[in-house]
Amino acid sequence: MPKVGVQEERRRQLIEATLEVVGELGLQSATIGAISRTAGMSSGLISHYFGGKQALIEATLRQLLEELKIALLAHTKAASLTPQQRLVAIVEANFSDFQRSTATTGTWLSFWARAIHEPGLARLQHINNRRLYSNLCYSFRQLLPAEVARDAAKQTSALIDGFWLRSALWPDQEQGFRESEALCKAFINDTLKQHGVEPCH
Template identity: 55%
Template sequence: MPKIGMEPLRRQQLIQATIDVVAEVGLQGATINLISGKAGLSSGIISHYFGGKQGLIEASVRHLLDQLKDSLLSQVSHGNVSPTDRLMAIIDSNFSPFQRSDSATKTWLCFWAQAMHDNELRRLQNVNSRRLVSNLRFSLKALMEREKAEQIAQYSAALIDGFWLRSVLSESTAQKFDQASRFCKQYILDMIEQHGAANHV
Protein backbone atom coordinates (compact mmCIF):
# COMPACT_ATOMS: atom_id res chain seq x y z
CA MET A 1 0.00 0.00 0.00
CA PRO A 2 1.45 3.40 -0.95
CA LYS A 3 1.76 5.89 1.84
CA ILE A 4 -0.96 8.52 1.98
CA GLY A 5 0.25 11.81 0.54
CA MET A 6 3.06 10.26 -1.48
CA GLU A 7 1.40 10.66 -4.89
CA PRO A 8 1.99 14.44 -5.26
CA LEU A 9 5.63 13.98 -4.23
CA ARG A 10 6.22 11.11 -6.62
CA ARG A 11 4.45 12.87 -9.46
CA GLN A 12 6.72 15.88 -8.93
CA GLN A 13 9.79 13.64 -8.77
CA LEU A 14 8.86 12.11 -12.12
CA ILE A 15 8.15 15.48 -13.71
CA GLN A 16 11.49 16.87 -12.56
CA ALA A 17 13.24 13.71 -13.74
CA THR A 18 11.57 14.09 -17.14
CA ILE A 19 12.80 17.66 -17.47
CA ASP A 20 16.33 16.60 -16.50
CA VAL A 21 16.40 13.58 -18.82
CA VAL A 22 14.93 15.46 -21.79
CA ALA A 23 17.59 18.14 -21.26
CA GLU A 24 20.28 15.45 -21.27
CA VAL A 25 19.21 13.18 -24.14
CA GLY A 26 16.32 14.89 -25.94
CA LEU A 27 12.66 13.99 -26.11
CA GLN A 28 13.05 10.89 -28.26
CA GLY A 29 15.85 9.52 -26.09
CA ALA A 30 13.94 10.09 -22.85
CA THR A 31 12.73 6.55 -22.25
CA ILE A 32 10.52 5.47 -19.38
CA ASN A 33 13.42 3.53 -17.88
CA LEU A 34 15.74 6.54 -17.98
CA ILE A 35 13.14 8.80 -16.41
CA SER A 36 12.13 6.37 -13.68
CA GLY A 37 15.79 5.64 -12.96
CA LYS A 38 16.56 9.34 -12.63
CA ALA A 39 13.61 9.69 -10.23
CA GLY A 40 14.62 6.59 -8.27
CA LEU A 41 11.19 5.04 -8.82
CA SER A 42 9.86 1.97 -10.63
CA SER A 43 8.95 2.38 -14.30
CA GLY A 44 5.45 1.05 -13.69
CA ILE A 45 4.57 4.05 -11.56
CA ILE A 46 4.67 6.28 -14.65
CA SER A 47 1.76 4.38 -16.17
CA HIS A 48 -0.02 4.41 -12.82
CA TYR A 49 0.20 8.18 -12.35
CA PHE A 50 0.33 9.49 -15.93
CA GLY A 51 -0.96 6.71 -18.17
CA GLY A 52 2.40 6.42 -19.91
CA LYS A 53 5.25 8.51 -21.28
CA GLN A 54 3.00 10.82 -23.31
CA GLY A 55 0.96 11.77 -20.28
CA LEU A 56 4.15 12.43 -18.33
CA ILE A 57 5.56 14.61 -21.11
CA GLU A 58 2.36 16.66 -21.19
CA ALA A 59 2.40 17.02 -17.39
CA SER A 60 5.99 18.25 -17.59
CA VAL A 61 5.03 20.94 -20.10
CA ARG A 62 2.20 22.03 -17.82
CA HIS A 63 4.72 22.23 -14.98
CA LEU A 64 6.91 24.58 -17.01
CA LEU A 65 3.86 26.68 -17.82
CA ASP A 66 2.87 26.76 -14.16
CA GLN A 67 6.36 27.90 -13.19
CA LEU A 68 6.05 30.77 -15.65
CA LYS A 69 2.62 31.76 -14.32
CA ASP A 70 3.67 31.45 -10.66
CA SER A 71 6.75 33.60 -11.26
CA LEU A 72 4.55 36.43 -12.52
CA LEU A 73 1.94 36.04 -9.78
CA SER A 74 4.61 36.19 -7.10
CA GLN A 75 5.61 39.64 -8.37
CA VAL A 76 2.16 41.17 -8.82
CA SER A 77 -0.11 39.47 -6.26
CA HIS A 78 0.67 41.94 -3.46
CA GLY A 79 -1.51 44.62 -5.08
CA ASN A 80 -0.84 48.28 -5.89
CA VAL A 81 1.16 47.29 -8.97
CA SER A 82 1.03 49.84 -11.77
CA PRO A 83 0.39 48.67 -15.35
CA THR A 84 3.97 49.56 -16.28
CA ASP A 85 5.41 47.63 -13.33
CA ARG A 86 3.25 44.67 -14.26
CA LEU A 87 4.63 44.76 -17.81
CA MET A 88 8.16 44.75 -16.44
CA ALA A 89 7.21 41.80 -14.21
CA ILE A 90 5.93 39.86 -17.23
CA ILE A 91 9.32 40.23 -18.87
CA ASP A 92 11.14 39.31 -15.65
CA SER A 93 9.08 36.14 -15.33
CA ASN A 94 9.95 35.06 -18.88
CA PHE A 95 13.65 35.62 -18.22
CA SER A 96 13.63 34.34 -14.63
CA PRO A 97 16.46 32.15 -13.31
CA PHE A 98 14.28 29.06 -13.75
CA GLN A 99 13.29 29.88 -17.35
CA ARG A 100 16.93 30.46 -18.25
CA SER A 101 18.23 27.35 -16.44
CA ASP A 102 19.96 24.73 -18.56
CA SER A 103 17.36 22.03 -17.92
CA ALA A 104 14.37 24.31 -18.60
CA THR A 105 15.78 25.85 -21.77
CA LYS A 106 16.77 22.55 -23.36
CA THR A 107 13.46 20.98 -22.41
CA TRP A 108 11.46 23.93 -23.81
CA LEU A 109 13.33 23.61 -27.11
CA CYS A 110 12.60 19.88 -27.29
CA PHE A 111 8.93 20.43 -26.54
CA TRP A 112 8.63 23.21 -29.11
CA ALA A 113 10.17 21.01 -31.80
CA GLN A 114 7.87 18.10 -30.94
CA ALA A 115 4.81 20.38 -30.86
CA MET A 116 4.94 20.49 -34.66
CA HIS A 117 4.07 16.77 -34.65
CA ASP A 118 1.98 16.45 -31.48
CA ASN A 119 -1.47 18.00 -31.19
CA GLU A 120 -1.55 18.18 -27.38
CA LEU A 121 1.89 19.78 -27.13
CA ARG A 122 0.86 22.21 -29.85
CA ARG A 123 -2.25 23.06 -27.88
CA LEU A 124 -0.19 23.69 -24.75
CA GLN A 125 2.21 25.89 -26.68
CA ASN A 126 -0.73 27.87 -28.05
CA VAL A 127 -2.01 28.30 -24.48
CA ASN A 128 1.39 29.66 -23.51
CA SER A 129 1.49 32.08 -26.44
CA ARG A 130 -2.05 33.34 -25.88
CA ARG A 131 -1.42 33.81 -22.16
CA LEU A 132 1.65 35.94 -22.82
CA VAL A 133 -0.17 38.18 -25.29
CA SER A 134 -3.21 38.42 -22.99
CA ASN A 135 -1.09 39.44 -20.00
CA LEU A 136 0.71 42.09 -22.02
CA ARG A 137 -2.50 43.39 -23.58
CA PHE A 138 -4.26 43.65 -20.20
CA SER A 139 -1.66 46.06 -18.85
CA LEU A 140 -1.13 47.95 -22.09
CA LYS A 141 -4.88 48.66 -22.40
CA ALA A 142 -4.64 50.62 -19.15
CA LEU A 143 -2.06 52.87 -20.79
CA MET A 144 -3.18 53.39 -24.38
CA GLU A 145 -5.91 52.82 -26.96
CA ARG A 146 -7.19 49.26 -27.28
CA GLU A 147 -6.12 48.80 -30.90
CA LYS A 148 -2.61 50.05 -30.23
CA ALA A 149 -2.38 47.91 -27.07
CA GLU A 150 -3.28 44.81 -29.10
CA GLN A 151 -0.62 45.56 -31.69
CA ILE A 152 2.13 46.28 -29.17
CA ALA A 153 1.20 43.20 -27.14
CA GLN A 154 1.68 41.02 -30.23
CA TYR A 155 5.01 42.68 -31.08
CA SER A 156 6.24 42.48 -27.49
CA ALA A 157 5.37 38.78 -27.21
CA ALA A 158 7.29 38.09 -30.41
CA LEU A 159 10.27 40.03 -29.06
CA ILE A 160 10.23 38.14 -25.78
CA ASP A 161 10.07 34.74 -27.51
CA GLY A 162 12.66 35.71 -30.09
CA PHE A 163 15.16 37.16 -27.65
CA TRP A 164 14.67 34.18 -25.31
CA LEU A 165 15.49 31.80 -28.16
CA ARG A 166 18.53 33.79 -29.26
CA SER A 167 19.76 33.85 -25.67
CA VAL A 168 19.38 30.09 -25.32
CA LEU A 169 21.43 29.53 -28.47
CA SER A 170 24.09 32.02 -27.46
CA GLU A 171 27.48 30.93 -26.13
CA SER A 172 27.30 33.67 -23.49
CA THR A 173 23.85 32.73 -22.21
CA ALA A 174 23.68 34.66 -18.91
CA GLN A 175 24.86 37.91 -20.49
CA LYS A 176 22.52 37.47 -23.45
CA PHE A 177 19.53 36.81 -21.20
CA ASP A 178 20.19 39.99 -19.22
CA GLN A 179 20.61 41.99 -22.40
CA ALA A 180 17.45 40.48 -23.91
CA SER A 181 15.42 41.39 -20.85
CA ARG A 182 16.65 44.99 -21.02
CA PHE A 183 15.85 45.26 -24.74
CA CYS A 184 12.29 43.96 -24.25
CA LYS A 185 11.68 46.33 -21.35
CA GLN A 186 13.05 49.29 -23.27
CA TYR A 187 10.83 48.52 -26.26
CA ILE A 188 7.70 48.50 -24.09
CA LEU A 189 8.74 51.67 -22.27
CA ASP A 190 9.37 53.38 -25.60
CA MET A 191 5.94 52.32 -26.86
CA ILE A 192 4.28 53.61 -23.71
CA GLU A 193 6.07 56.94 -24.09
CA GLN A 194 5.07 57.16 -27.74
CA HIS A 195 1.50 55.89 -27.56
CA GLY A 196 0.46 56.21 -23.94
CA ALA A 197 -2.79 58.05 -23.26
CA ALA A 198 -0.99 60.52 -20.99
CA ASN A 199 0.93 61.75 -24.02
CA HIS A 200 -2.19 62.35 -26.15
CA VAL A 201 -4.51 64.33 -23.92
Protein backbone atom coordinates (compact mmCIF):
# COMPACT_ATOMS: atom_id res chain seq x y z
CA MET A 1 0.00 0.00 0.00
CA PRO A 2 1.41 3.47 -0.86
CA LYS A 3 2.65 5.56 2.06
CA VAL A 4 -0.13 8.12 1.59
CA GLY A 5 -2.67 5.30 1.73
CA VAL A 6 -1.19 4.03 4.99
CA GLN A 7 -1.36 7.50 6.51
CA GLU A 8 -4.98 8.01 5.55
CA GLU A 9 -5.91 4.56 6.84
CA ARG A 10 -4.27 5.22 10.20
CA ARG A 11 -5.94 8.62 10.48
CA ARG A 12 -9.27 6.95 9.77
CA GLN A 13 -8.63 4.28 12.40
CA LEU A 14 -7.75 6.90 15.01
CA ILE A 15 -10.91 8.88 14.24
CA GLU A 16 -13.03 5.72 14.51
CA ALA A 17 -11.34 4.87 17.81
CA THR A 18 -12.05 8.39 19.07
CA LEU A 19 -15.72 8.00 18.16
CA GLU A 20 -15.86 4.74 20.08
CA VAL A 21 -14.05 6.04 23.17
CA VAL A 22 -15.85 9.39 23.35
CA GLY A 23 -19.18 7.68 22.77
CA GLU A 24 -18.51 5.27 25.64
CA LEU A 25 -16.56 7.38 28.14
CA GLY A 26 -17.27 10.99 27.22
CA LEU A 27 -14.90 13.65 25.99
CA GLN A 28 -13.23 14.32 29.34
CA SER A 29 -12.29 10.67 29.82
CA ALA A 30 -11.20 10.13 26.22
CA THR A 31 -7.48 10.20 26.94
CA ILE A 32 -4.79 9.78 24.34
CA GLY A 33 -3.96 6.44 25.96
CA ALA A 34 -7.54 5.16 25.75
CA ILE A 35 -7.86 6.22 22.12
CA SER A 36 -4.53 4.72 21.07
CA ARG A 37 -5.31 1.44 22.84
CA THR A 38 -8.67 1.19 21.10
CA ALA A 39 -7.00 1.90 17.76
CA GLY A 40 -4.23 -0.60 18.51
CA MET A 41 -1.53 2.02 17.92
CA SER A 42 1.09 3.82 19.95
CA SER A 43 0.01 7.10 21.53
CA GLY A 44 2.76 8.92 19.65
CA LEU A 45 0.91 8.41 16.38
CA ILE A 46 -1.84 10.77 17.53
CA SER A 47 0.69 13.59 17.72
CA HIS A 48 2.31 12.44 14.50
CA TYR A 49 -0.88 12.43 12.43
CA PHE A 50 -2.93 15.12 14.16
CA GLY A 51 -0.55 17.19 16.26
CA GLY A 52 -2.37 16.41 19.50
CA LYS A 53 -5.63 15.38 21.11
CA GLN A 54 -7.53 18.60 20.41
CA ALA A 55 -6.84 18.39 16.68
CA LEU A 56 -7.94 14.74 16.71
CA ILE A 57 -11.17 15.67 18.50
CA GLU A 58 -11.91 18.37 15.92
CA ALA A 59 -11.11 15.95 13.09
CA THR A 60 -13.58 13.49 14.61
CA LEU A 61 -16.30 16.14 14.70
CA ARG A 62 -15.54 17.03 11.08
CA GLN A 63 -15.97 13.34 10.27
CA LEU A 64 -19.41 13.35 11.91
CA LEU A 65 -20.33 16.40 9.83
CA GLU A 66 -19.04 14.68 6.69
CA GLU A 67 -21.11 11.57 7.42
CA LEU A 68 -24.17 13.79 7.82
CA LYS A 69 -23.40 15.49 4.51
CA ILE A 70 -23.00 12.11 2.79
CA ALA A 71 -26.32 10.92 4.20
CA LEU A 72 -28.01 14.10 2.99
CA LEU A 73 -26.59 13.71 -0.52
CA ALA A 74 -27.67 10.06 -0.59
CA HIS A 75 -31.22 11.00 0.40
CA THR A 76 -31.51 13.94 -2.01
CA LYS A 77 -29.49 12.80 -5.06
CA ALA A 78 -32.54 12.00 -7.20
CA ALA A 79 -33.07 14.90 -9.63
CA SER A 80 -36.79 14.19 -9.70
CA LEU A 81 -37.33 15.04 -6.02
CA THR A 82 -39.93 17.71 -5.37
CA PRO A 83 -39.14 20.42 -2.77
CA GLN A 84 -41.55 18.62 -0.41
CA GLN A 85 -39.72 15.32 -0.85
CA ARG A 86 -36.37 17.05 -0.37
CA LEU A 87 -37.53 18.49 2.96
CA VAL A 88 -38.52 15.03 4.13
CA ALA A 89 -35.19 13.64 2.91
CA ILE A 90 -33.31 16.22 5.01
CA VAL A 91 -35.14 14.99 8.09
CA GLU A 92 -34.36 11.36 7.23
CA ALA A 93 -30.66 12.17 6.77
CA ASN A 94 -30.49 13.69 10.25
CA PHE A 95 -32.11 10.58 11.73
CA SER A 96 -30.13 8.05 9.66
CA ASP A 97 -28.81 4.82 11.18
CA PHE A 98 -25.33 6.31 11.56
CA GLN A 99 -26.63 9.39 13.37
CA ARG A 100 -28.64 7.13 15.70
CA SER A 101 -25.80 4.72 16.56
CA THR A 102 -24.59 4.51 20.15
CA ALA A 103 -21.09 5.79 19.36
CA THR A 104 -22.42 8.70 17.32
CA THR A 105 -25.05 9.81 19.82
CA GLY A 106 -22.60 9.67 22.71
CA THR A 107 -20.02 11.62 20.74
CA TRP A 108 -22.48 14.31 19.60
CA LEU A 109 -23.67 14.81 23.18
CA SER A 110 -20.09 15.19 24.39
CA PHE A 111 -19.25 17.62 21.62
CA TRP A 112 -22.29 19.78 22.29
CA ALA A 113 -21.40 20.00 25.96
CA ARG A 114 -17.78 20.99 25.22
CA ALA A 115 -18.61 23.42 22.39
CA ILE A 116 -19.59 26.00 25.01
CA HIS A 117 -15.96 26.13 26.16
CA GLU A 118 -14.03 25.13 23.02
CA PRO A 119 -14.02 27.72 20.17
CA GLY A 120 -12.90 25.14 17.61
CA LEU A 121 -15.80 22.82 18.40
CA ALA A 122 -18.22 25.75 18.58
CA ARG A 123 -17.14 26.86 15.10
CA LEU A 124 -17.74 23.40 13.65
CA GLN A 125 -21.12 23.18 15.36
CA HIS A 126 -22.04 26.57 13.91
CA ILE A 127 -21.15 25.28 10.44
CA ASN A 128 -23.44 22.31 11.02
CA ASN A 129 -26.29 24.56 12.16
CA ARG A 130 -25.92 26.87 9.16
CA ARG A 131 -25.80 23.94 6.75
CA LEU A 132 -29.02 22.45 8.12
CA TYR A 133 -30.81 25.80 8.03
CA SER A 134 -29.55 26.57 4.51
CA ASN A 135 -30.69 23.21 3.13
CA LEU A 136 -34.13 23.57 4.68
CA CYS A 137 -34.51 27.19 3.59
CA TYR A 138 -33.59 26.34 -0.01
CA SER A 139 -36.50 23.90 -0.28
CA PHE A 140 -39.00 25.94 1.72
CA ARG A 141 -38.35 28.99 -0.48
CA GLN A 142 -39.50 27.04 -3.52
CA LEU A 143 -42.87 26.57 -1.82
CA LEU A 144 -43.44 29.55 0.49
CA PRO A 145 -42.86 33.32 0.56
CA ALA A 146 -39.29 34.20 1.53
CA GLU A 147 -39.98 35.39 5.07
CA VAL A 148 -42.28 32.47 5.82
CA ALA A 149 -39.69 30.08 4.37
CA ARG A 150 -36.97 31.47 6.63
CA ASP A 151 -39.14 31.09 9.71
CA ALA A 152 -40.15 27.56 8.70
CA ALA A 153 -36.49 26.60 8.20
CA LYS A 154 -35.53 27.97 11.63
CA GLN A 155 -38.40 26.14 13.31
CA THR A 156 -37.71 22.86 11.51
CA SER A 157 -33.98 22.94 12.25
CA ALA A 158 -34.72 23.62 15.92
CA LEU A 159 -37.17 20.71 15.99
CA ILE A 160 -34.67 18.35 14.38
CA ASP A 161 -31.94 19.26 16.88
CA GLY A 162 -34.30 19.28 19.86
CA PHE A 163 -36.02 16.01 19.06
CA TRP A 164 -32.69 14.37 18.21
CA LEU A 165 -31.29 15.44 21.59
CA ARG A 166 -34.37 14.22 23.45
CA SER A 167 -34.22 10.88 21.64
CA ALA A 168 -30.51 10.45 22.38
CA LEU A 169 -31.30 10.80 26.10
CA TRP A 170 -34.44 8.65 25.97
CA PRO A 171 -34.37 5.20 27.67
CA ASP A 172 -35.62 3.61 24.43
CA GLN A 173 -33.53 5.45 21.86
CA GLU A 174 -34.88 3.54 18.88
CA GLN A 175 -38.48 4.41 19.66
CA GLY A 176 -37.50 7.98 20.48
CA PHE A 177 -35.71 8.53 17.18
CA ARG A 178 -38.51 6.90 15.21
CA GLU A 179 -41.18 9.07 16.81
CA SER A 180 -39.05 12.21 16.54
CA GLU A 181 -38.47 11.69 12.84
CA ALA A 182 -42.21 11.30 12.29
CA LEU A 183 -42.98 14.45 14.29
CA CYS A 184 -40.50 16.53 12.29
CA LYS A 185 -42.03 15.32 9.04
CA ALA A 186 -45.52 16.05 10.35
CA PHE A 187 -44.48 19.61 11.25
CA ILE A 188 -43.22 20.20 7.71
CA ASN A 189 -46.44 18.90 6.19
CA ASP A 190 -48.60 20.90 8.61
CA THR A 191 -46.64 24.06 7.81
CA LEU A 192 -47.10 23.55 4.09
CA LYS A 193 -50.82 22.84 4.44
CA GLN A 194 -51.29 25.99 6.53
CA HIS A 195 -50.07 28.00 3.55
CA GLY A 196 -52.08 26.13 0.95
CA VAL A 197 -49.19 24.01 -0.32
CA GLU A 198 -49.54 20.31 -1.11
CA PRO A 199 -47.68 18.29 1.57
CA CYS A 200 -45.41 15.35 0.89
CA HIS A 201 -47.31 12.07 0.83
